Amino acid sequence: MPPRLPAARFLPQLTTSPSPSPKPRPNRRRKPPPFPDPYALPPPPSAFPSYEPPPFFRYELIHRSTRSRARVGRLHTPHGVVDTPGFVAVATNAALKAVDHRPLAAELQLIFCNTYHLMLHPGPEVVAKAGGLHSFMNRDAPIITDSGGFQVFSLAHGSGATFRSYRDGTRMLLTPETSVAAQKAFGADIIVPLDELPPYHIERDALHRSVLLSHRWEARSLQTHLDDRRKQAMYAVVHGGIDEDLRAMSAEYLGSLPFDGYGIGGSLGKNRDELFELLRFVMPRLPPDRPNHLLGIADVDSIVGAVPLGVDTFDSCFPTRLGRHGTLLTRRFGRVQIRQSKWKSTFEPPDWEGGLRGHSLAYLHHLWKTHEPMAATLLTLHNIHYMSEMMGRMRQAILNDEI
Incomplete structure (x- = not known):
């Protein structure tokens, strides 16, 4: 049995003159910045110039039906004409899956590439060195890119604009400015501002805050774009879920800004009936002299129902x-x-x-x-x-x- 140690071994050593108490250290922790007001309004339309179609992009109205809001038009872009109404195929990684896009330029006048995936690989720097997406993927026809926000908020489960690459775990920050910078490097004919994608089931107050956030982000994106256009058009994204008041507010505000076109985004209803009801309300509130695009929906039945309501282009991998x-x-x-x-x-x-x-x-x-x-x-x-x-x-x- 090992010998017992003296109890004094475990007691503090007392001295006749106790040491002075240490001076308290100053608190060097910085106060966190104030949380931004979730109800803060975006900059007023007066902060932007009035809209004038740029020489490199314009919408030409050819005919409006006498039976509905359906219309035939043309988008004139730096890389060719897009006839509308038109279907836009999705080339996520600058490629149509399983097929070569090059022989299809006449049928797919406009294709959609995803900024989120292209930011992760090969990266904006590589695409820019290649001369932009058109040169990189050998396409002499129009291209549209999104902001990357849809994938961030869906794949990252709504964690915000900070996300980790699904390829190597790298932590990345997506802001209105970095999204526009990436799309400038990609060189698409049409680019999209950063917006937030709220779910369908969301309380009205939370949806209101989300719409205001998207408006602030879109205004920042637009200002960044206007500072360096590079022969690119920018479409706004109208939000508001299926709430008519919020949709009207979004259409009115974004419609007063010098965007070149308008996307209908966010939650578009739980079924086609809600989608069509939403479009009946929203489409008359968009500027008629500019094109519009229904984001993420292009199945046959939805196209057949949405064209008479005035939708110009549709994108989907359907x-x-x-x-x-x-x-x-x-x-x-x-x-x-x-x-x-x-x-x-x-x-x-x-x-x-x-x-x-x-x-x-x-x-x-x-x-x-x-x-x-x-x-x-x-x-x-x-x-x-x-x-x-x-x-x-x-x-x-x-x-x-x-x-």
């Missing part, structure tokens, strides 16, 4: 994703699930014209069942052709006052 997952959009057979065995002996093309006229459904079924990579390519190509032809028919119907 048709290309369907193709990669084995679904064809056809006029002849409706939606075709190519994996189904009923197409095994159908030696006819999906449609009478356009698309995959040179390939039968039986052949496409065979490619899919044998896991040939070309199956995804051919189905994606067909769906792009389908969307292009559908938009062309809609433009002609508007010209004929049939829509």
Whole structure:
């Protein structure tokens, strides 16, 4: 058994003259900056110049239907003309998945690239060194980029404008100024200001604060853009969820600023009925001399319902994703699930014209069942052709006052 240690070993050593008490250290912790007022108003319209179409970008109205708010127009951009109403395919990483975008410039007059993903890789510096997105991806046709905010707030679960790269964990800060700087480096024809994306289920007061925040961010983005335009147009993003008062406030404020066009963003309703009701309210409140864009929605039924309400362009990965997952959009057979065995002996093309006229459904079924990579390519190509032809028919119907 080990010997016991003296109790004095564990007691403080007393001295006859206690040491003086140490001087208190000054508190060097800085006071945190005051939290910004969530109800602070954005700068007034008088802080910006009045709108004049720049020489490198303008909207040309060709015809407005006598039956609805549908209209046919053209966007004139530095890299070509975009006919509206038009479908905009999403090339997330400056590439359409499974297909080469170069032969599709005539059908996809405008494509959408994602700032968030391109900031993470290869980065704005690399794209700028390549001469911008058009040179980097070898596209001599118009491009639009978003602000990156949608992915930050959705992928980062609403954590704010500070996020970590999903590639290597690098901590990154997205502000109105850094978003615009990245889009300047990318050199897209149309860029978008930073905004906040609130969820559908949100209290009215929180939604109000979010709209004001988006307005402040969009005003900062616009000022940064106007200081160095670089032959780029900027679209505002109108917010307010399905609250008509907030949507009206957003449309009125942003419509008074010198934006080149207007996106309809934020929560757009829980179903198509709410979407169409929202568009009926919002579209008449946007400046009629400038183009508009419905952000993130471009399925067939939504396009058919939104064009008569005055929407010019639509973006979505809907048709290309369907193709990669084995679904064809056809006029002849409706939606075709190519994996189904009923197409095994159908030696006819999906449609009478356009698309995959040179390939039968039986052949496409065979490619899919044998896991040939070309199956995804051919189905994606067909769906792009389908969307292009559908938009062309809609433009002609508007010209004929049939829509």
